[in-house]
Amino acid sequence: MSGPGTTWYLVLAAFLFGIGALGVLIRRNPLIVLLSLELMLNGGNLALIAFSRHFANGTGQIFGLAVMAVAASEVCVGLGLVVAINRKKLALDVDRLSELRG
Amino acid sequence: MTLAFSVGNVVVWIVWLVAGFSCLASAVAVISFRNPFFSALALIGNLASLAVMYLLLSAEFVAAAQVLVYAGAVVVMFLFVIAYVGPRREEPWSGGPSWKTFGAVLAAGALLVEVIVAISLAAGGSLGGDGKVGPVFGSPSYIGRLFLVDHLLAFEITSVVLLIAAVGGVILGSHVKRVES
Numbered sequence: 001m002s003g004p005g006t007t008w009y010l011v012l013a014a015f016l017f018g019i020g021a022l023g024v025l026i027r028r029n030p031l032i033v034l035l036s037l038e039l040m041l042n043g044g045n046l047a048l049i050a051f052s053r054h055f056a057n058g059t060g061q062i063f064g065l066a067v068m069a070v071a072a073s074e075v076c077v078g079l080g081l082v083v084a085i086n087r088k089k090l091a092l093d094v095d096r097l098s099e100l101r102g
Numbered sequence: 103m104t105l106a107f108s109v110g111n112v113v114v115w116i117v118w119l120v121a122g123f124s125c126l127a128s129a130v131a132v133i134s135f136r137n138p139f140f141s142a143l144a145l146i147g148n149l150a151s152l153a154v155m156y157l158l159l160s161a162e163f164v165a166a167a168q169v170l171v172y173a174g175a176v177v178v179m180f181l182f183v184i185a186y187v188g189p190r191r192e193e194p195w196s197g198g199p200s201w202k203t204f205g206a207v208l209a210a211g212a213l214l215v216e217v218i219v220a221i222s223l224a225a226g227g228s229l230g231g232d233g234k235v236g237p238v239f240g241s242p243s244y245i246g247r248l249f250l251v252d253h254l255l256a257f258e259i260t261s262v263v264l265l266i267a268a269v270g271g272v273i274l275g276s277h278v279k280r281v282e283s
Binding site for chain 1: 111115122126129130145155161163171175176179184186203207211235272277
């Protein structure tokens, strides 16, 4: 099977990462910031799996699965934080949640 | 490089283009919807088209795990939490003064250019083709052997990380009133 080469997948992964970074930077709702982080992680994952096929080495896929587990952990903790913020009746706005700023 | 023109080749390209377009379109939709509920639903489209990409990259097990873990667990948890905190609308481009938005777009564009330049400088022209892999590559038995024989420590550490995250999520989400004694 000779479909698109590795470069095409890497360009797509870079664009996915860039869109996710833009979402993290422009949105203020922490839920959408977390969703944009998922986009960035997926961009990284796509690059890992494209390299895995390019070098015919399955370790990249193992790395991708580990990234998936880390993303699930991050969502678990992040959504716990959102629920805790909501219970304290604080604004769900990453610009106004600045108590820890030094 | 000979131009291998065949029907299967064209079909792979068409599937790749459709999946790539829907991947980018749903990613833009995730960051531009006002309602976080629709953003989470758009993420499902993104994950599904990425699963198609993984299938094209002969990573069948990762594609199945992607659908199970992300669409099955992560997005459902997002939808639960969005329903819990209630609908909060927000204009996507209202992040403050316009110089902040301009700076954010500039920073994201710079990051994109940096990634592309770094990859193309590091790899040069060696990434043009695609790797030749056998039919067992990416199958569940292949992944299982790799995971549980070669990378057993990483597997166990991943399980510990997931356990710690689950405990942390429960502690953050529980509301136990501390009894003053």
